[in-house]
Amino acid sequence: MSDTSGSEAFREDVLAGLSADPPTIPCKYLYDAKGSDLFERICETPEYYVTRADLALHETHMDEIASMIGPNAHVIELGSGAGIKTRVLLASLDSPRAYTPIEISAAALAQSTRDLEAAFPAIEIRPVQADYTRPIASEALALDPPARMRVVYFPGSTISNFEHEDAVAFLDRLRRIAAPSGAVLIGVDLVKPLERLLAAYDDAGGITAAFNRNLLERMRREIDAEIDAEAFVHEARYYDSLERIEMHLVARYPTTIVIDGRSFEFAAGDSIHTESSHKYSVASFKSLAEQAGLRSEKVWFDPDGLFSMHWLIS
Numbered sequence: 001m002s003d004t005s006g007s008e009a010f011r012e013d014v015l016a017g018l019s020a021d022p023p024t025i026p027c028k029y030l031y032d033a034k035g036s037d038l039f040e041r042i043c044e045t046p047e048y049y050v051t052r053a054d055l056a057l058h059e060t061h062m063d064e065i066a067s068m069i070g071p072n073a074h075v076i077e078l079g080s081g082a083g084i085k086t087r088v089l090l091a092s093l094d095s096p097r098a099y100t101p102i103e104i105s106a107a108a109l110a111q112s113t114r115d116l117e118a119a120f121p122a123i124e125i126r127p128v129q130a131d132y133t134r135p136i137a138s139e140a141l142a143l144d145p146p147a148r149m150r151v152v153y154f155p156g157s158t159i160s161n162f163e164h165e166d167a168v169a170f171l172d173r174l175r176r177i178a179a180p181s182g183a184v185l186i187g188v189d190l191v192k193p194l195e196r197l198l199a200a201y202d203d204a205g206g207i208t209a210a211f212n213r214n215l216l217e218r219m220r221r222e223i224d225a226e227i228d229a230e231a232f233v234h235e236a237r238y239y240d241s242l243e244r245i246e247m248h249l250v251a252r253y254p255t256t257i258v259i260d261g262r263s264f265e266f267a268a269g270d271s272i273h274t275e276s277s278h279k280y281s282v283a284s285f286k287s288l289a290e291q292a293g294l295r296s297e298k299v300w301f302d303p304d305g306l307f308s309m310h311w312l313i314s
C-alpha cells in the first residue's frame with residue numbers, strides 16, 4: 001500500500017536529494033507555515049530589495065500596464081493573490097471580467113478570495129485550488145462568454161527558482177494558458193553586482209539563515225531525521241557562470257544525518273543545496289521566453305533599475 005501523504009513525499013524527496021551528488025533538497029520544502037512566515041520577514045529586511053522593487057514597479061507603471069491590458073480582461077494569477085501587488089493591479093484595470101487565483105493551499109486561497117471579494121465587489125473572483133506547476137484543467141479557467149483577453153500574471157520573480165530548462169517548459173505552459181490572444185505578465189529579478197545579491201540572500205539580521213535552517217527543523221519534525229542542526233550554517237553563493245544565487249546548508253565539522261536507518265555523511269565544508277535564485281538581464285530573459293514561443297513586447301523597471309516585468313505574447 002502506498003502512503004501518499006505530504007510527509008511521505010517529503011521523506012522520499014529528502015532521501016533522494018541527500019543521495020544525489022551534490023546533495024540537493026527541492027526548494028519548495030522551505031515554504032512550510034514557519035518558512036512562509038520567515039519568507040515574509042525576509043521581504044521586510046533592508047537587504048532584500050526584491051519585494052519593494054517589484055511593488056515600486058507596479059506603482060510606477062500600473063497605468064500603462066492597465067492600458068495594455070484594456071477592458072473586459074480575465075486575470076489569472078499563479079499564486080494566491082494575497083499580496084498588495086494584486087490589489088494595485090486589480091484597482092487599476094478598466095472593467096475587468098474576472099480574476100482567478102491558482103493556489104495549492106486551500107486556506108491561503110480561501111482567505112485571499114474573501115479579502116479580494118470584499119475589496120473588489122465588482123470583480124468576479126474565481127479561485128482554483130491547484131498546484132500551478134502542474135497542468136491546469138482548461139474548464140477551470142473557461143469563462144462564458146469568454147473575456148476579451150487573458151492575462152497570466154506571475155509577479156515576484158518566482159520564475160527565479162526554476163532551472164532554465166524547467167523555466168522554458170513552465171513559460172510554454174503559461175503561453176498555452178494565455179492563448180490565443182492573451183499575454184503573460186511576469187516579474188523577473190535582474191542581474192546586479194555581487195555584493196548586493198549576496199547581502200539580499202544573507203541579511204545581517206539572520207532571517208534568511210533562519211529560513212534556510214528551518215528546513216533542518218522540518219526534517220526533524222516531520223520525518224524524524226536525526227540531525228545535529230548546530231553542525232550546519234547558512235551560506236549564500238553567487239555563481240557567475242550560471243547567473244544565480246544558491247543557498248546552501250554547509251557543515252562546519254564532520255557530521256551525519258540519519259533517516260530511516262540510512263546515514264548521510266558530511267565532511268567539514270560539504271553542503272546541502274536548498275534553493276537557487278536565477279537572475280536575468282533583459283536580453284537573457286527575452287531569449288528564455290523565445291525558447292517557449294513567447295516574445296517580450298514591453299519591459300518595465302522599478303525606479304532604481306533593480307527589477308523588471310515583461311509583457312510576453314505569442
Ligand code: AVJ
Pocket residue numbers: 042050156157158159160161200201208275276277278
Ligand atoms: C520567492 C524565489 C522570489 O529567489 O528571491 C528569497 C526566494 N529565498 N530569499 C528569491 C528567496 C531566499 C525568492 N523567490
